[in-house]
Amino acid sequence: MMGDKKNIDRIFQEKFKDYEVFPEAHVWKGIEKELVKKRERRIVPLWLRFAGAAAILITVVSVGSRFYNNNDIKNNSPNTITNSDNSEENKDKNSKKEEQLLDKENVNKQLNGVATEKTLITTKQKPDQQNSTIPRITQKEERIQNVFNNKINNNVEVADNQQNIKEQQQDKNRNHFENAKQQEVNKENLILTDVEKPIKSQKKDILEELHEQNTIEEFRKNINKWSIGSTAGPVYMNSLEGSPIDPSLVDNSKNSKGSLTYGVKVNYKLSDKFSLQSGIQNIDLAYSTSNVKVIVSSSLLNQSNTSNINFNIKGASAQVFSSDAHITQAIEVSQIPFRKKSPFNNSGNLYQKLSYVEVPLEAKYTLVQKKLGVNLVGGFSTYFLYGNTISISSSGKSIPLGEASNVNDINFSGNVGLDLEYNISPNLFINTSPMLKYQLNTYSKNSGGFKPYFFGIYAGLNYRF
Amino acid sequence: MGLKQLINSCKENDRKAQSEIYQLFAGKLFGLCLKYSRNYQEAQDNLHNGFLTIFDKIEQYKFKGSFEGWLKRIIVNTALQTYREKNVLTLVSEEIPEEIDLEIDDENISLDFLLELIQGLSTRYRLVFNLYVLDGYSHKEIASMLNISEGTSKSNLSRAKVILRNKIELYQSKKNEAL
Numbered sequence: 001m002m003g004d005k006k007n008i009d010r011i012f013q014e015k016f017k018d019y020e021v022f023p024e025a026h027v028w029k030g031i032e033k034e035l036v037k038k039r040e041r042r043i044v045p046l047w048l049r050f051a052g053a054a055a056i057l058i059t060v061v062s063v064g065s066r067f068y069n070n071n072d073i074k075n076n077s078p079n080t081i082t083n084s085d086n087s088e089e090n091k092d093k094n095s096k097k098e099e100q101l102l103d104k105e106n107v108n109k110q111l112n113g114v115a116t117e118k119t120l121i122t123t124k125q126k127p128d129q130q131n132s133t134i135p136r137i138t139q140k141e142e143r144i145q146n147v148f149n150n151k152i153n154n155n156v157e158v159a160d161n162q163q164n165i166k167e168q169q170q171d172k173n174r175n176h177f178e179n180a181k182q183q184e185v186n187k188e189n190l191i192l193t194d195v196e197k198p199i200k201s202q203k204k205d206i207l208e209e210l211h212e213q214n215t216i217e218e219f220r221k222n223i224n225k226w227s228i229g230s231t232a233g234p235v236y237m238n239s240l241e242g243s244p245i246d247p248s249l250v251d252n253s254k255n256s257k258g259s260l261t262y263g264v265k266v267n268y269k270l271s272d273k274f275s276l277q278s279g280i281q282n283i284d285l286a287y288s289t290s291n292v293k294v295i296v297s298s299s300l301l302n303q304s305n306t307s308n309i310n311f312n313i314k315g316a317s318a319q320v321f322s323s324d325a326h327i328t329q330a331i332e333v334s335q336i337p338f339r340k341k342s343p344f345n346n347s348g349n350l351y352q353k354l355s356y357v358e359v360p361l362e363a364k365y366t367l368v369q370k371k372l373g374v375n376l377v378g379g380f381s382t383y384f385l386y387g388n389t390i391s392i393s394s395s396g397k398s399i400p401l402g403e404a405s406n407v408n409d410i411n412f413s414g415n416v417g418l419d420l421e422y423n424i425s426p427n428l429f430i431n432t433s434p435m436l437k438y439q440l441n442t443y444s445k446n447s448g449g450f451k452p453y454f455f456g457i458y459a460g461l462n463y464r465f
Numbered sequence: 466m467g468l469k470q471l472i473n474s475c476k477e478n479d480r481k482a483q484s485e486i487y488q489l490f491a492g493k494l495f496g497l498c499l500k501y502s503r504n505y506q507e508a509q510d511n512l513h514n515g516f517l518t519i520f521d522k523i524e525q526y527k528f529k530g531s532f533e534g535w536l537k538r539i540i541v542n543t544a545l546q547t548y549r550e551k552n553v554l555t556l557v558s559e560e561i562p563e564e565i566d567l568e569i570d571d572e573n574i575s576l577d578f579l580l581e582l583i584q585g586l587s588t589r590y591r592l593v594f595n596l597y598v599l600d601g602y603s604h605k606e607i608a609s610m611l612n613i614s615e616g617t618s619k620s621n622l623s624r625a626k627v628i629l630r631n632k633i634e635l636y637q638s639k640k641n642e643a644l
Binding site: 022023035039 | 478480483484487491492493495496497499500509512513516517520574576579583598599626629630633
């Protein structure tokens, strides 16, 4: 009755050596269901991704082409209004315009290039991440549900299952018995080969990965679709060249006046990686041109008003000069009557201020989403002009001159930038977002090669719901 | 289709290939799950999650080392992950392992009974016993996998063995009394 005494390790090892139990059919069905779901989920965001990229591309292209058309009209309408005496000057202007056009074309091309490059990057990056994150969340939720359901059914099922195992194992044991002799022979070898000693680092990798994914999953779970927040920050307007006020001021030095933008922002999450944001913001853009001389005369004298200013005083026309470059011309003009009474016979800084209501529409692509989130932002803004002043300031006094006549009531900008988010709590986060906005059709006519763009650092407190 | 072809098809998300891989390995891997789990139900959950991880990560299998070994590692890790989440790996008394001779009678012990014994062990003992005795991991590896010291792994193992031996002996003596 007493068998051989055997070490407990050996007993277990021998018994479990070829231990196989085939699971019930519903297990595979469950796995298959998840795999199908995962596929479906993978297809939808892919579609959305392309749609998002296409939307950005279309807006950039359409706004760009609108801008082109504007330029064409400008070129076609001949400059007959300006004095025929200045024909040489006009030629210069024309050639200058062509240069500008070329420049703009280049910039536009670059813009498009950037946009397509970006979409390429986004499409490349997405599949992997999608793959590993989205389905996991729901998997996990389902798992939790499973466990919950299982607990309810536990008493019933455990009994059933136990029987199942027993039946299966009895079959197994019969097989074991039949194969016993063969197994004896192979025993030593099998023990040696069956015991696997896999490389430790690989194991660790998988463990770490699982753990990492877990923390991300847990974090993502808390994320809601909508968020609303404030946004405010300094804005700096700049242009590399040109002057929107008068061609003669092209070479004068110009300074951007930092000004403030503020507003509200709404963000809607389309998918795990993509979101759309919009809002409404007030923005003041201001910059000054230094060393400017303004000379006013009666319009009755048929003095041409070459600058893009609608003057406050009726019946007056004026010329704006750079006080460095046009001294001789200025002297000439200064022989006009009323010059001595003119309050504008000043040299100083010309100060232009434009106030807009900005409505941005931007797509956001998430690069990192942890406690600190990093997003790429691209899109465009529509601007509605409501404030437009030009003033001159000299020796501490500021005198309003009028308003710019060449500014469009509605214009657009192409926006690119980064958005950094820091999560204070699952629902509350602060963000800061350096953005570059390139304005597309601020000026309706002769912008003197002025290609305005501005740089803003927006910050805000946001609430997710 | 050869195994290599099957794996490659799986990498392309081919449902048929996935099904075939499942049919090929489900038996072995479910056996593994049964050893590492507390009951049949948990074993099914672990198999379910393990296979999803397998199909998710199969791109990472570069035909280095045996495929079965790779699968087993994922299943074992899935099981460990389950118990790590449930935080049942803490709080086990630690002792210096005693070198005891654990020998018992080989006769009339069913696989079924042994499985019951393993599943009846506390989670830490069950995992350490499985990893070391049945799946050939070293104490060093176990220590890093379960985030315990090597000493703890050793002492857990010997305590697990004592418990198992006592239960087997109890079972055998009852059986003898019945005869």
